[in-house]
Amino acid sequence: MLALLAIETADALRLAEFDPAGVAGVLLSSGRAATLRLDNQREAATPDAPVLVERASWLDFDAATALADPAFDLAVPLKGPYRAVTVPAPDAAAAALRLARIAGILPAFFVRAGDASDALPVAAIDAHEDAGRLRIAARARLPVAHAEDAEIVAFRTPEAADEHVALLIGQPDGRAPLVRLHSECLTGDALGSLKCDCGPQLDAAIAAMQADGWGILLYLRQEGRGIGLVNKLRAYALQDQGFDTVDANTRLGFAIDARDFRVAARMLDLLGQRRIRLLTNNPEKVAQLAAAGIAVIERVPHALPPNRHNERYLATKRDRTGHQL
Numbered sequence: 001m002l003a004l005l006a007i008e009t010a011d012a013l014r015l016a017e018f019d020p021a022g023v024a025g026v027l028l029s030s031g032r033a034a035t036l037r038l039d040n041q042r043e044a045a046t047p048d049a050p051v052l053v054e055r056a057s058w059l060d061f062d063a064a065t066a067l068a069d070p071a072f073d074l075a076v077p078l079k080g081p082y083r084a085v086t087v088p089a090p091d092a093a094a095a096a097l098r099l100a101r102i103a104g105i106l107p108a109f110f111v112r113a114g115d116a117s118d119a120l121p122v123a124a125i126d127a128h129e130d131a132g133r134l135r136i137a138a139r140a141r142l143p144v145a146h147a148e149d150a151e152i153v154a155f156r157t158p159e160a161a162d163e164h165v166a167l168l169i170g171q172p173d174g175r176a177p178l179v180r181l182h183s184e185c186l187t188g189d190a191l192g193s194l195k196c197d198c199g200p201q202l203d204a205a206i207a208a209m210q211a212d213g214w215g216i217l218l219y220l221r222q223e224g225r226g227i228g229l230v231n232k233l234r235a236y237a238l239q240d241q242g243f244d245t246v247d248a249n250t251r252l253g254f255a256i257d258a259r260d261f262r263v264a265a266r267m268l269d270l271l272g273q274r275r276i277r278l279l280t281n282n283p284e285k286v287a288q289l290a291a292a293g294i295a296v297i298e299r300v301p302h303a304l305p306p307n308r309h310n311e312r313y314l315a316t317k318r319d320r321t322g323h324q325l
């Protein structure tokens with residue numbers, strides 16, 4: 001049993017209440033630990049396993065914040081040496097790091113031994129990520145600017161606040177539908193950001209479905225490839241320091257791509273569409289859908305013209321994350 005205090009939402013006073021004895025270590029992800037060069041220590045060398053940094057006397061709240069938040073990596077020369085020690089409950093620790101991702105906060109906690117009173121079981125965190133628990137919650141006609149004959153279907157689970165939606169465009173005609181898995185991007189979808197290609201991809205997907213007669217746009221609430229808006233903006237700030245989109249995610253302590261496309265497979269299943277043509281440049285989407293029982297009979301490329309702000313981002317997708325661009 002672990003007691004946890006998220007570093008992002010704590011302060012020195014709350015830390016003192018949580019851990020009067022000053023013994024709580026700092027739990028980090030393996031990616032963050034590697035950035036801090038802890039991975040040459042045996043206790044921090046297992047790929048993808050959580051890492052616990054021993055509480056040294058100088059490791060106060062501010063020092064822990066610098067451990068947790070890469071915004072300080074270049075500005076604050078980190079103190080040390082850090083010592084990685086055995087993680088007492090590795091499954092609970094891993095679940096805590098998943099919970100941080102779900103909550104959209106930095107994956108870094110003070111940890112000490114906990115007791116059973118109001119403990120959150122690991123299974124409760126797993127349920128948040130269980131696509132099998134998605135149900136159709138509501139559906140209605142929704143004419144949109146470039147597809148007047150459209151219907152919106154909203155999905156949710158009893159646990160998660162995310163409301164994924166499907167926009168069904170046109171009428172089924174017996175052919176496998178053109179499908180797009182679009183991950184939420186507030187900056188690109190709503191504000192017209194030029195840093196990525198999301199906005200134009202969203203518009204082009206709806207246009208392609210309209211032209212083809214019918215299709216299904218899945219709008220997945222996976223902002224920032226699953227790390228949430230605030231963390232994506234932290235990644236953007238790191239990109240302003242020169243790191244690319246892949247290294248920025250790792251420095252924050254997240255997977256390069258934290259999305260789970262079983263959500264999309266489940267939505268297609270609930271819509272009764274198990275044979276599709278998929279608009280994407282990302283082979284991982286095809287692979288994850290296929291693994292979840294959706295037959296992707298065709299991959300339809302979905303590349304749009306670059307601009308001077310997203311050229312490097314698109315090159316990184318091509319060179320480092322396997323996008324077929």
Ligand SMILES: Nc1nc2c(ncn2[C@@H]2O[C@H](COP(=O)(O)OP(=O)(O)OP(=O)(O)O)[C@@H](O)[C@H]2O)c(=O)[nH]1
Nearest residue numbers: 183184185196222223224225232235245280281282
């Ligand atoms: N973490 C992070 N997320 C980003 C960044 N830029 C865009 N995103 C998010 O990435 C998601 C879009 O994914 P992309 O990787 O552009 O494309 P894809 O969906 O993998 O592949 P395609 O189907 O080929 O478009 C959206 O959720 C965006 O918010 C970034 O620099 N960092």
Ligand SMILES: [Zn+2]
Nearest residue numbers: 185188196198
């Ligand atoms: Zn975007």
